[in-house]
Amino acid sequence: MEEYIVSARKYRPTSFDAVVGQNALTTTLKNAIASGKLAHAYLFCGPRGVGKTTCARIFAKTINCLHPLPNHEACNQCESCMAFNEQRSLNIHELDAASNNSVDDIRQLIEQVHIPPQVGKYKVFIIDEVHMLSTAAFNAFLKTLEEPPAHVIFILATTEKHKLLPTILSRCQIYDFNRMSPQNTVEHLKSVAEKEGIRYETEALNIIAQKADGGMRDALSIFDQVASYTQGNITYEKTIENLNVLDYEYYFKLTDHFLKNEVAPCMLLFNEILEHGFEGSHFIAGLASHFRDLMICKDPSTLSLLEVNGNVRNRYQEQAKKCNEKFLYKAIKLCNDCDLNYRISKNRRLLVEITLIQLAQLTEDDDVSSGRSPELTLKPIFQTAGTQSPAVTQRVTQNQSDKHPTQQNTNTSVPTENKQQAYAHQPADATTKLRNPLPSQETEITKIPTIKKGTFGPSIKRSFTEPEQSMATKNTIGQTTSDKNTAFEKRTDFDDEDYLVTEKDICFYWHEFANLLPQEETAMAKRMKIIQPRLLHDETFEVVVDNDQVKAYMQQIAPRIQSHMRKQLHNRKITMEVRVAENNEKTRIYSKPELFVAMAKKNPNLLKLKEAFGLELT
Numbered sequence: 001m002e003e004y005i006v007s008a009r010k011y012r013p014t015s016f017d018a019v020v021g022q023n024a025l026t027t028t029l030k031n032a033i034a035s036g037k038l039a040h041a042y043l044f045c046g047p048r049g050v051g052k053t054t055c056a057r058i059f060a061k062t063i064n065c066l067h068p069l070p071n072h073e074a075c076n077q078c079e080s081c082m083a084f085n086e087q088r089s090l091n092i093h094e095l096d097a098a099s100n101n102s103v104d105d106i107r108q109l110i111e112q113v114h115i116p117p118q119v120g121k122y123k124v125f126i127i128d129e130v131h132m133l134s135t136a137a138f139n140a141f142l143k144t145l146e147e148p149p150a151h152v153i154f155i156l157a158t159t160e161k162h163k164l165l166p167t168i169l170s171r172c173q174i175y176d177f178n179r180m181s182p183q184n185t186v187e188h189l190k191s192v193a194e195k196e197g198i199r200y201e202t203e204a205l206n207i208i209a210q211k212a213d214g215g216m217r218d219a220l221s222i223f224d225q226v227a228s229y230t231q232g233n234i235t236y237e238k239t240i241e242n243l244n245v246l247d248y249e250y251y252f253k254l255t256d257h258f259l260k261n262e263v264a265p266c267m268l269l270f271n272e273i274l275e276h277g278f279e280g281s282h283f284i285a286g287l288a289s290h291f292r293d294l295m296i297c298k299d300p301s302t303l304s305l306l307e308v309n310g311n312v313r314n315r316y317q318e319q320a321k322k323c324n325e326k327f328l329y330k331a332i333k334l335c336n337d338c339d340l341n342y343r344i345s346k347n348r349r350l351l352v353e354i355t356l357i358q359l360a361q362l363t364e365d366d367d368v369s370s371g372r373s374p375e376l377t378l379k380p381i382f383q384t385a386g387t388q389s390p391a392v393t394q395r396v397t398q399n400q401s402d403k404h405p406t407q408q409n410t411n412t413s414v415p416t417e418n419k420q421q422a423y424a425h426q427p428a429d430a431t432t433k434l435r436n437p438l439p440s441q442e443t444e445i446t447k448i449p450t451i452k453k454g455t456f457g458p459s460i461k462r463s464f465t466e467p468e469q470s471m472a473t474k475n476t477i478g479q480t481t482s483d484k485n486t487a488f489e490k491r492t493d494f495d496d497e498d499y500l501v502t503e504k505d506i507c508f509y510w511h512e513f514a515n516l517l518p519q520e521e522t523a524m525a526k527r528m529k530i531i532q533p534r535l536l537h538d539e540t541f542e543v544v545v546d547n548d549q550v551k552a553y554m555q556q557i558a559p560r561i562q563s564h565m566r567k568q569l570h571n572r573k574i575t576m577e578v579r580v581a582e583n584n585e586k587t588r589i590y591s592k593p594e595l596f597v598a599m600a601k602k603n604p605n606l607l608k609l610k611e612a613f614g615l616e617l618t
């Protein structure tokens with residue numbers, strides 16, 4: 001029997017041109033080789049399985065090739081190239097710092113550095129996962145890294161650039177590797193499948209690409225796994241079964257029901273999904289990206305962002321035609337709120353179900369729910385015959401709908417006076433926002449206070465100021481109707497008020513902003529992600545940076561960050577301050593032990609706890 005080689009190894013690229021999805025980078029490397037301007041140390045950063053080590057090996061082979069081709073690729077025929085391809089070249093040394101991170105390992109490597117190459121011009125030392133080197137090993141290495149002999153080139157590779165000391169970073173030419181786009185991955189998988197004589201459905205390869213999340217090595221491993229499971233015929237159905245992926249068929253069906261305002265079938269489908277063993281959070285995230293994909297289909301200019309191919313693409317376009325944009329925006333918002341609240345929710349299933357009900361009611365009487373953001377209101381699913389006109393909108397708090405499913409209907413029939421008392425009995429909870437709670441005397445329409453997004457979203461509304469709060473309490477022990485009116489009218493003003501912000505919110509939207517930055521600002525995005533903004537007081541947050549240059553740049557984009565924060569957090573006063581770190585002050589958190597030290601500074605009891613139990617940090 002023929003020896004089985006995994007696809008990731010069998011189809012490992014052997015020339016720069018064969019490297020998938022890193023064109024800009026391989027071109028730069030080729031140009032450097034062509035012009036003979038080689039640095040003595042390179043740092044390859046990027047997620048796992050995107051070609052860092054592969055590129056390092058190709059680079060080593062190419063600079064040692066005795067007869068390079070006119071396109072500056074290695075010839076693959078000369079003695080040096082053959083040695084490389086047969087993995088017997090003495091000009092390449094690979095050290096995996098994840099398992100060899102001691103000073104001795106580095107000393108051995110340094111000894112090798114001083115021996116000149118026998119064949120070819122350069123000795124290349126590849127240190128993988130370089131961030132794993134111990135501090136002592138780093139120190140032993142620094143001097144050699146700074147002034148290596150002329151025949152030596154170091155290529156350091158890491159998935160976690162932020163863990164590297166600035167002293168290392170400043171000595172290297174840095175290359176950032178991209179995640180693979182799903183299109184690139186799918187195309188590559190197709191070519192592998194064709195070479196291997198494996199039949200496939202494009203949708204199945206899409207699923208594999210999604211599951212691999214930008215890593216080609218992972219994609220190929222999953223591909224091997226699925227190919228063996230499906231015995232060489234990779235169908236969509238078998239693939240989702242093997243990878244335990246939720247069928248997108250559910251999302252198409254659900255969206256159709258939402259558009260027809262049918263609640264019951266949505267509940268049944270959700271139940272089916274849970275019975276298949278899927279997590280609610282997984283489902284709701286999938287639903288959100290389904291809506292996102294539909295939204296992208298609405299506009300030809302964003303169509304290229306749709307990461308699926310083939311038939312599914314057409315189905316997305318068809319369903320997108322049926323949804324209006326307002327529905328999609330609101331639906332995405334609802335799913336996102338549900339996702340944010342999922343972890344803290346005590347009744348997760350109910351949370352998802354409420355979201356499904358709200359989704360199914362989005363297209364009902366569009367005119368009622370106009371406004372910037374979706375109103376999180378629940379309307380009765382079951383109408384009691386004859387008691388109410390369709391124009392009446394029932395708004396209930398989550399608790400009410402939860403505990404007293406019938407109370408909402410009885411409320412409509414209580415006389416006005418009692419109703420007003422009912423409002424007064426609503427808890428003046430800081431998280432509950434009342435919106436036009438009291439009907440004006442002329443209108444007959446009954447409205448019950450509703451829970452607004454403050455409760456669902458990450459922010460909460462500023463709590464009532466003291467005097468207002470006491471007033472609200474007084475109302476419960478009975479005052480004249482007109483007094484109550486003014487109290488509630490005051491509360492309606494809160495619509496224009498700013499939401500309270502927390503440091504967690506700031507950090508969340510800080511990362512979100514970084515992720516939204518366009519490709520040409522990737523460097524900035526990466527820098528932002530390792531910075532932890534701190535909330536100074538109510539609306540001001542502070543960003544501590546390494547030097548004046550970064551500070552200037554931060555200040556330049558500060559207005560954009562501020563406006564993003566203000567919009568997302570519904571607070572018009574959020575202000576960002578930038579400051580250069582003082583001596584010994586860290587701008588980022590490096591590791592868990594350091595995090596512990598930082599926490600212990602705030603609360604010394606932690607240290608006592610650690611000592612009392614003899615705990616050790618790993």
Ligand SMILES: [Zn+2]
Pocket residue numbers: 064065066067068074075076077078079080081
């Ligand atoms: Zn060659």
